[in-house]
Amino acid sequence: MIDRRGDDGEIGALVTDRYLDSLLAGAALDDPGAFEPPGLDGIGAAVRAVSRRLATDLPRFHPSFRFEERLALRLAELAASLRLPLAAGGEGQPISLAAARPPGDAANLAAEPDAADDWPPNRPLLIGGAVAASAISLAGAWLAWRRRAASPMARAVRAAHARGAGPEA
Amino acid sequence: MYSYAYYELGNHHAAEDATEATFVAALSNLDGFEERARPADGEGASTFRVWLFQIARNEVAAERRRARRRPTAPLEAALTIADPLDVQAEAERHDDARVAWQAVGRLPEDRRQAIVMRFVDELSTAEIAGVLGRSEGAVRVLIHRALRAIARDLTRRA
Numbered sequence: 001m002i003d004r005r006g007d008d009g010e011i012g013a014l015v016t017d018r019y020l021d022s023l024l025a026g027a028a029l030d031d032p033g034a035f036e037p038p039g040l041d042g043i044g045a046a047v048r049a050v051s052r053r054l055a056t057d058l059p060r061f062h063p064s065f066r067f068e069e070r071l072a073l074r075l076a077e078l079a080a081s082l083r084l085p086l087a088a089g090g091e092g093q094p095i096s097l098a099a100a101r102p103p104g105d106a107a108n109l110a111a112e113p114d115a116a117d118d119w120p121p122n123r124p125l126l127i128g129g130a131v132a133a134s135a136i137s138l139a140g141a142w143l144a145w146r147r148r149a150a151s152p153m154a155r156a157v158r159a160a161h162a163r164g165a166g167p168e169a
Numbered sequence: 170m171y172s173y174a175y176y177e178l179g180n181h182h183a184a185e186d187a188t189e190a191t192f193v194a195a196l197s198n199l200d201g202f203e204e205r206a207r208p209a210d211g212e213g214a215s216t217f218r219v220w221l222f223q224i225a226r227n228e229v230a231a232e233r234r235r236a237r238r239r240p241t242a243p244l245e246a247a248l249t250i251a252d253p254l255d256v257q258a259e260a261e262r263h264d265d266a267r268v269a270w271q272a273v274g275r276l277p278e279d280r281r282q283a284i285v286m287r288f289v290d291e292l293s294t295a296e297i298a299g300v301l302g303r304s305e306g307a308v309r310v311l312i313h314r315a316l317r318a319i320a321r322d323l324t325r326r327a
Binding site for chain 2: 009010012013014016017020024044046047049050051053054055057058059060061062063067071074075078079082
């Protein structure tokens, strides 16, 4: 018989899931006592502690920039060979990060106005096999933490997909 | 994507190969992508990331099969590379990261994948369910039990 109400059952899992949503959104980590969604009393202290530990200690890995350049080149060649329709925004020219920001203004890079990029401030980041704190590899950190890039990308893909499925395709 | 591949494969070269294969496969099969997000899911909602992770999961499995024929370095090796700053706080942080990863690495494959996708790639439970081909409820229970197992593991080894 499946225990649906016990701490290890579906109810407990649902409460944990809500806690993880709040934790990963950053609210609980900034001030543990300040924000606790209602109904989380049942979550065990051990699960709560290990969740916070994983959220802060598990590093995110970033490939080397050389690899990224090589992959971008290969994908560009592949896209050209496939004759894919131009995606939304694809008519522009890419600009380098350095050109897009005031020279020497690393503080601006760290102060990227994307709120999601600010959390957690010191999570380990490893780039291409080398350990680096976010403070000493701002460009890499900025690239690694631009979480919201997924939505525009998805929109671009949908746009390209929609054009490809049109009557002229 | 690279991070997910690296957690699964524990080798930078293998992770790069899997990442490249994922994006090449995705681009080559873009016509096969079917948007399953509904207007009720909110503006900008898309299942594209789920689709991409499904491809990545397959490529990681293929890379793992290929890797069986050649030696690989453990993931922990990357975490012991000297930090240029080499200060005490960074050393402790890396140690914490290693301990956390070791605990995650001892989980069964499905639990490990779910934990990495939830905490590192920050996928939602619904997205993980889409990648793993399970119900949201099953994924919630999977993650909940994985966390309890890690907590027991860390307590036992403390």
